[in-house]
Amino acid sequence: MFGIDAEKLFVLLIIGALVLGPDKLPEYAAKFGHLVREVRRMAAGAQEQLRDELGPDFDDIDWKKLDPRQYDPRRILRDAILDSPAGPHPGTTADKPAATEVSSPPRNPLPGQAPFDSEAT
Incomplete structure (x- = not known):
């Protein structure tokens, strides 16, 4: 409850009882009980309103x-990889894609112009 363990709550209750005193303690306890019931x-x-509206x-x-x-992202990914029929199976190397040759981007013929990508739309 709010990061307070039993010992700290007990100490706070004792301090509250000492500060309030025996005269006002029952009054404030009744007000606190009323507040809890109202909440x-x-x-x-x-x-109930949410249930009615939905x-x-x-x-x-x-x-x-x-x-x-x-949610654990590692578990979700592991389940998705192991459950998919087309996914790689652990321990097999046949599913690895072959290495492809990467071509260098075309050089800009004129230094003043922006580079042109012929594959861009």
Whole structure:
């Protein structure tokens, strides 16, 4: 919860009890409880409104499956390479393309003109 572990939360509660004192502590605890209930009510209302606006088509979606924190690019690439029928198989060398000769780009005949690429559209 907000990067606070149990020990730090306990220390904060003790400091809060000492600062507020026994007179105002029950009042602030009741206000905090009311605030938590109100936030939960608002979250449930927003969730219900979203469900109503999206319709019944989105009720069966597994939202945890779409969580971007679960994506591992290495796993996705590995699965895509190993599952594709045309992809290279590990350990084979027959699928490697043959080396092709690379030609040098044409030289610019006049130094004042911009280079011209005949293959560009």
